[in-house]
Amino acid sequence: ELQIQILQKLPVKSLIRFTAVCKSWRSIITSTDFISSHLSNGKNDSLLLLIRGDRHNILDQLSLLKVAENVPFDVSSSSQLEVPFDDGIEYYKIVGSCDGLLCLSDETSRKLEHSHITIWNPCVRNHLHLPLPNINPEEDHSVALGFGVASHAYIKVVRLVYIYNNLGDDFRLIVPPQVEVFSDDKWRWRRLTGVSVTLTVMDWQAFFNGVVHWLGFEPIDAYNSRNSILAFDIVDEVFSEVMLPDELASEDIAHLRILVIGESFGVVKHDRDDAYDVWVMKEYCVKESWTKLYTIDHLIGKIENLFKFWKSGEALLEVKGYGLVVYNPETKMPKVLGINGGLSRWNSLELHLRHCESLKHRRSFFGEEYVAGKHR
Amino acid sequence: MAAETGTPTTLTLKSNDDELFSVAESAAILSVTIRNMVEDGCAGGVIPLDNVDGKTLASVITYMNGISAIPADEEKKKSYRDKFLSDKDFETLADMVLAANYLNMSCLMDAVSAKIAQVMEKKSVGWVRRKFGIENDYTPEEEAAVKEEHKWTFEGVETDDDN
Numbered sequence: 001e002l003q004i005q006i007l008q009k010l011p012v013k014s015l016i017r018f019t020a021v022c023k024s025w026r027s028i029i030t031s032t033d034f035i036s037s038h039l040s041n042g043k044n045d046s047l048l049l050l051i052r053g054d055r056h057n058i059l060d061q062l063s064l065l066k067v068a069e070n071v072p073f074d075v076s077s078s079s080q081l082e083v084p085f086d087d088g089i090e091y092y093k094i095v096g097s098c099d100g101l102l103c104l105s106d107e108t109s110r111k112l113e114h115s116h117i118t119i120w121n122p123c124v125r126n127h128l129h130l131p132l133p134n135i136n137p138e139e140d141h142s143v144a145l146g147f148g149v150a151s152h153a154y155i156k157v158v159r160l161v162y163i164y165n166n167l168g169d170d171f172r173l174i175v176p177p178q179v180e181v182f183s184d185d186k187w188r189w190r191r192l193t194g195v196s197v198t199l200t201v202m203d204w205q206a207f208f209n210g211v212v213h214w215l216g217f218e219p220i221d222a223y224n225s226r227n228s229i230l231a232f233d234i235v236d237e238v239f240s241e242v243m244l245p246d247e248l249a250s251e252d253i254a255h256l257r258i259l260v261i262g263e264s265f266g267v268v269k270h271d272r273d274d275a276y277d278v279w280v281m282k283e284y285c286v287k288e289s290w291t292k293l294y295t296i297d298h299l300i301g302k303i304e305n306l307f308k309f310w311k312s313g314e315a316l317l318e319v320k321g322y323g324l325v326v327y328n329p330e331t332k333m334p335k336v337l338g339i340n341g342g343l344s345r346w347n348s349l350e351l352h353l354r355h356c357e358s359l360k361h362r363r364s365f366f367g368e369e370y371v372a373g374k375h376r
Numbered sequence: 377m378a379a380e381t382g383t384p385t386t387l388t389l390k391s392n393d394d395e396l397f398s399v400a401e402s403a404a405i406l407s408v409t410i411r412n413m414v415e416d417g418c419a420g421g422v423i424p425l426d427n428v429d430g431k432t433l434a435s436v437i438t439y440m441n442g443i444s445a446i447p448a449d450e451e452k453k454k455s456y457r458d459k460f461l462s463d464k465d466f467e468t469l470a471d472m473v474l475a476a477n478y479l480n481m482s483c484l485m486d487a488v489s490a491k492i493a494q495v496m497e498k499k500s501v502g503w504v505r506r507k508f509g510i511e512n513d514y515t516p517e518e519e520a521a522v523k524e525e526h527k528w529t530f531e532g533v534e535t536d537d538d539n
Contacts, residue, residue: 002473002489003508009493017529020501020522023513125528 004028008038012123048075048308049102049122050324073314073326075337095157096147096207103147103157115143117182119155133159134189135178140164142173144203146212148234155184156234158212162200172219173200181237197239199230206258208265209284210235213242215258215267227253245290248279261309266293268306273297276306278315278329294329300336387414388422389437395430396422403440408480427478432471435464439484457487466495466507498534 007015007029015038019026028034050063065078095103100123107115115136120127146158158181162173177200179192199216206213212232217225227249229242243249248256248267257268266280275297283289296303296315305318315327317334324337385401387410405411413423425433439460446452461469469492476485496504505512514522523530 002477005485006473006489006492006496009490010497013529014493014497016526017501017533018496018504019526020514020519021504021508021512022510025510026522 004034008034016124049097067310073310073312073316073335093203095145096205096212098147098149098207101149101155103145105145107143107145117145117157130157130182131188133180133182134191135159135161135180137161137163137178140166144177144201144205144214146205146207146214146232146234148207148210148212150183150210150235155182157182158232158234158237159189160197160201175200175218192237195239197230199228199241201230202253204257206260206265208260213258213265215253215256217253224250225253227251227256229258242281242285243287245279245287248290257306259306259309261293262311262313270303270306274299274302276303276315296327296329299327299334300325389433390422390424391428391430391433392424392426393430395433397433397437399437399440400444403437403444406440406444406481406483408482410479425479428475429471432468432475435468435472436475436479436481436484443483453483457483461487461491464491466492469495470507498532500533500536503536 003025007018007025010018015029019029048065048067050065063078063080065075067073067075093105093107095105095117097103100121102120102122104118104120105115107117115133117130117133118127119130141164142162144160144162146160148156150156158179160177160179162175162177165172165174176195176197179195179197180189181192182189199218201214201216204215210233212234214230215227216230217227219225227244229244231240231242232238233240244267248269251269255270257270259266259268261278261280264280264282264284266278269277269279271277275295277295278293279290280293281290296306296317299317299319301322302320303317304320306315307318308316310316310326313329315329317325317327319325319334319336322336326335326337327333328335386398387401387404389397389399389404389410391397401414405414410423428436439457442456442460443453446456464472469488473485473488473492476488499507504510512519
């Protein structure tokens with residue numbers, strides 16, 4: 001119908017307001033079909049969520065940047081969002097983002113009585129807390145999380161719990177980890193058995209092609225270890241390994257970070273001289289296809305962080321004294337965006353990309369059940 | 377009529393209030409509905425367009441002539457469309473979206489619905505109900521609950537004094 005075609009072109013804020021027009025508009029706007037075509041139609045602007053924590057990692061400031069779709073990268077407007085959670089969760093870490101949803105966690109390697117995981121839709125300004133996980137060992141442990149939306153329909157969170165081996169001086173983590181998966185269709189955590197993971201993973205993840213990826217390592221002997229990538233398919237719920245090139249497999253894992261780069265995924269290696277090597281895996285799961293694309297060095301200032309690759313291939317950096325900087329690998333020119341200039345006093349800053357303003361997630365974020373207050 | 381090259385074929389279109397319009401076939405076939413009629417050979421005499429009134433049809437023909445005079449340059453076409461729609465009020469746009477749908481002109485349809493969305497974006501719920509002729513079927517309690525739930529979306533809404 002013609003009305004639907006017009007509604008498809010409205011921004012999220014107006015759409016949510018117009019759910020109050022009449023019942024049939026509400027059911028149109030909150031329908032799964034409408035939401036997913038709105039999600040794929042949103043081609044005018046992209047949104048970036050800039051998240052800043054203070055030095056204690058407390059979620060401090062959220063800026064929503066509108067980025068014009070045309071290259072080169074440029075910010076057309078920015079606005080501040082309020083931190084939406086006032087119910088007792090303080091220490092936030094961003095697990096990942098997908099389909100316009102962000103997954104946040106307050107779980108660290110510190111022993112907490114309970115760990116809270118929250119899914120948040122900044123555009124719709126709704127959030128929900130997941131039920132408490134089941135695997136909470138008495139012993140010291142370390143947790144890695146993965147987040148994705150399966151087939152654009154179900155939220156999934158995977159939780160890997162590694163227990164410390166406190167024997168003597170050996171503070172290694174025990175493998176395999178204990179694993180549980182949350183899926184929002186069943187609304188509960190479910191334990192995975194028969195897991196044969198031998199890698200110990202870092203808690204930074206990259207969600208790509210329906211698969212969560214973490215950098216991990218495996219000891220070879222008392223002094224050396226081998227880096228690799230652990231992959232978890234969130235639909236089939238199976239683990240696999242994606243091999244790194246030899247040059248990266250033997251690197252200090254603290255210098256590596258896994259990221260999605262355009263249509264591929266890759267690893268950024270940062271060395272003591274403040275240079276960043278950008279590697280991509282051109283053909284997924286083909287070890288030989290790893291290629292070093294370029295190196296970013298001798299920039300205007302010290303690179304504090306490389307956190308995102310834009311669709312156009314430009315890299316988004318945080319540079320000391322300059323704040324947010326965009327680096328174009330073709331011209332090798334940095335561009336200072338003039339946003340959050342005094343960033344370097346902040347300890348952490350993370351950037352998350354959304355392809356468009358989405359109404360996700362249908363079930364628990366915006367659907368009838370939410371309107372009816374089921375998850376409030 | 378304004379075409380100067382060769383001997384352009386001219387079609388005669390008739391609105392539902394019996395106004396007659398002459399338009400170059402090359403411009404008129406932007407409408408898939410008209411193009412099909414031409415291809416089927418039933419465009420010899422007067423083409424009746426039963427769902428479009430004269431005022432709207434005049435506007436659509438202005439658009440057909442304007443856009444077909446522009447060579448294949450998407451940027452220029454887009455800026456023509458923007459300019460063409462810039463001074464149209466909601467009622468005119470609503471008539472045009474119906475006409476574009478009936479005439480099967482997807483480029484006009486897209487542009488007009490985007491324009492309507494742009495006009496609506498900051499409007500109130502009451503404005504939308506009036507303009508779209510929609511009856512409010514919420515009870516006052518239900519409506520208040522929906523509005524309370526998404527309070528932030530009611531910030532920055534324009535007051536309803538214009539169209």
